[in-house]
Amino acid sequence: MAASEKPHDDAREIQRLNILSGARSVFARKGWSATMADIAEAANVSQGLAYRYFPSKEAIYAELLDRASHLEAFENVRTMGGSAMDKLRYLINELLDINDTHIELFRLSVLTLHDDALPAALRAELEEQTEAFRSLLQSLIAEGQQTGVIAPGNPQQLLVALLAFLNGLCIMGIQGSENAKRHFPDADIVLRILQPPANS
Amino acid sequence: MAASEKPHDDAREIQRLNILSGARSVFARKGWSATMADIAEAANVSQGLAYRYFPSKEAIYAELLDRASHLEAFENVRTMGGSAMDKLRYLINELLDINDTHIELFRLSVLTLHDDALPAALRAELEEQTEAFRSLLQSLIAEGQQTGVIAPGNPQQLLVALLAFLNGLCIMGIQGSENAKRHFPDADIVLRILQPPANS
Numbered sequence: 001m002a003a004s005e006k007p008h009d010d011a012r013e014i015q016r017l018n019i020l021s022g023a024r025s026v027f028a029r030k031g032w033s034a035t036m037a038d039i040a041e042a043a044n045v046s047q048g049l050a051y052r053y054f055p056s057k058e059a060i061y062a063e064l065l066d067r068a069s070h071l072e073a074f075e076n077v078r079t080m081g082g083s084a085m086d087k088l089r090y091l092i093n094e095l096l097d098i099n100d101t102h103i104e105l106f107r108l109s110v111l112t113l114h115d116d117a118l119p120a121a122l123r124a125e126l127e128e129q130t131e132a133f134r135s136l137l138q139s140l141i142a143e144g145q146q147t148g149v150i151a152p153g154n155p156q157q158l159l160v161a162l163l164a165f166l167n168g169l170c171i172m173g174i175q176g177s178e179n180a181k182r183h184f185p186d187a188d189i190v191l192r193i194l195q196p197p198a199n200s
Numbered sequence: 201m202a203a204s205e206k207p208h209d210d211a212r213e214i215q216r217l218n219i220l221s222g223a224r225s226v227f228a229r230k231g232w233s234a235t236m237a238d239i240a241e242a243a244n245v246s247q248g249l250a251y252r253y254f255p256s257k258e259a260i261y262a263e264l265l266d267r268a269s270h271l272e273a274f275e276n277v278r279t280m281g282g283s284a285m286d287k288l289r290y291l292i293n294e295l296l297d298i299n300d301t302h303i304e305l306f307r308l309s310v311l312t313l314h315d316d317a318l319p320a321a322l323r324a325e326l327e328e329q330t331e332a333f334r335s336l337l338q339s340l341i342a343e344g345q346q347t348g349v350i351a352p353g354n355p356q357q358l359l360v361a362l363l364a365f366l367n368g369l370c371i372m373g374i375q376g377s378e379n380a381k382r383h384f385p386d387a388d389i390v391l392r393i394l395q396p397p398a399n400s
Contacts, residue, residue, distance in 0.1 A: 114375055156383035160372060161365075164385070168368025172360060175314055183356035185364070193392045 016053050019043045020067075021101070023060045028104035028174055031111035032061075032118050058119055061112075065125050068105045074136070084144030085191065088137075092187035095166065098173040107170040137162060144194065151196045161193050216253050219243045220267075221301075223260045228304035228374055231311040232261075232318050258319055261312075265325050268305045274336070284344030285391065288337075292387035295366065298373040307370040337362060344394065351396045361393050 022043030026034040036057050040050040054060045073094040077087050095102050112118050113126060141158050144150030151158070169190070172180050222243030226234040236257050240250040254260045273294040277287050295302050312318050313326060338359050344350030351358070369390070372380050 154383060156379065157385050157389065160376070160380045160383050161369075161385040161389045163380075164368035164372040164376075165361075165365045166368070167371060168364035168366070169361075171367060172364040176360070176364075179356065180360045180363075183354060183360050185357050185361040189357065189361045189393055192395065193389055195392065 015045070015049075019045065019050055019053050020060065020063060023057070024064055024101060024104045024108065027061065027064065027112065028107040031108075032115040058122065061122055062125070064105065064108065065122065065129065068109070069129055069132075071102065071105075073102065077136070083147060083149045084140045085149045085194070088140050088144070088194070089187045089191060091136075091140075092166070092190050096169055096173065096184070096187060096190070098181060098184055103170050103173050106166070107174050110167055110170065134159070134163070141194070148196065150194045158194060162190070165190055165193065215245070215249075219245065219250055219253050220260065220263060223257070224264055224301060224304045224308065227261065227264065227312065228307040231308075232315040258322065261322055262325070264305065264308065265322065265329065268309070269329055269332075271302065271305075273302065277336070283347060283349045284340045285349045285394070288340050288344070288394070289387045289391060291336075291340075292366070292390050296369055296373065296384070296387060296390070298381060298384055303370050303373050306366070307374050310367055310370065334359070334363070341394070348396065350394045358394060362390070365390055365393065 019039065022041075022045075023034070023039045026038045026042045030038060034057065036050055037047055039057060039060065040047040043050065054063075073091060077091050080087060080090065082090075094100070095106055097103065109126060109130060113123075113130060118126070138155070138159050141150055141155050141162075145152060145155060169185065173184060219239065222241075222245075223234070223239045226238045226242045230238060234257065236250055237247055239257060239260065240247040243250065254263075273291060277291050280287060280290065282290075294300070295306055297303065309326060309330060313323075313330060318326070338355070341350055341355050341358050341362075345352060345355060369385065373384060376384075
């Protein structure tokens with residue numbers, strides 16, 4: 001083993017994940033203006049220690065983005081069976097689980113996407129991921145309209161409505177009142193906007 | 201007329217409204233961090249001129265809040281006839297008109313509500329208005345569930361869903377892409393989340 005390589009170390013890996021988790025939480029709340037001091041505080045470590053794991057907040061953010069692009073849920077939805085509505089239900093339930101981390105990653109993306117201060121390389125990566133997510137939802141809406149499980153009508157309008165709803169729910173799940181979290185809606189309420197009208 | 205009173209002057213009133221309008225737009229985009237320089241730029245006047253109309257951004261914000269509390273739409277919805285669903289449709293159509301100012305006032309409220317830097321007196325007024333809006337929606341949901349035009353189920357969950365959806369749409373209407381604005385959803389899509397399930 002070369003001298004520059006560090007031996008694998010469980011405690012080190014756990015601390016690394018702890019700092020990433022703190023960072024995910026503060027980026028999801030403060031956006032790009034979150035500082036290394038905020039991240040260290042959220043991870044309950046000193047700033048000095050945080051810097052021993054990551055050279056900068058840019059490096060932490062880049063790793064969070066990379067992890068977001070490899071989420072199991074995205075892979076699962078591409079390979080699972082079922083109707084377009086089943087796939088959307090699965091995806092939205094994963095995304096809106098307020099005890100899981102997807103909701104923070106989603107909020108982090110939306111919050112930093114329009115911040116001019118975000119470095120260009122990170123923005124390019126974020127835009128690519130945002131576009132992939134949009135395009136996944138778009139193809140599921142198209143598939144669902146074709147098979148009749150999703151309401152007819154302008155698919156772009158349905159997509160904008162769905163994205164807006166998810167965006168608003170992520171904000172509510174992270175920054176909403178305790179009451180909002182206690183009565184947090186599930187995927188079924190979200191999917192009502194896509195349901196075909198009753199034949200009456 | 202006392203020397204301290206200014207004679208009524210149409211041009212002066214128009215300039216005043218112009219500055220308020222610029223301020224509404226920048227507060228809706230930047231939140232409380234918007235500065236007098238931003239406001240002056242949005243209103244296309246010099247900072248010096250803006251200060252001759254308003255002593256501070258706090259004064260401008262206070263007047264915007266005051267105007268928001270007297271919106272005709274709120275008065276109309278309290279006096280109009282029709283079902284709870286009709287009233288919600290009217291209210292949401294007013295709110296989501298991306299060519300009107302309500303959407304900016306709504307976004308301004310949501311964006312500044314959780315900013316610790318907002319002065320306490322303004323926060324108290326904002327919280328009162330936010331609570332009045334919540335409580336109006338809540339009473340319409342209760343009325344609609346009682347008369348059967350709104351889906352049964354946890355009314356708090358429907359309220360959280362509706363608020364989240366409106367919040368997400370206001371963001372999209374103000375900061376979304378041109379494509380999102382071109383395909384902006386209307387109140388009917390929003391109200392699908394409240395519709396009773398089809399009897400199938």
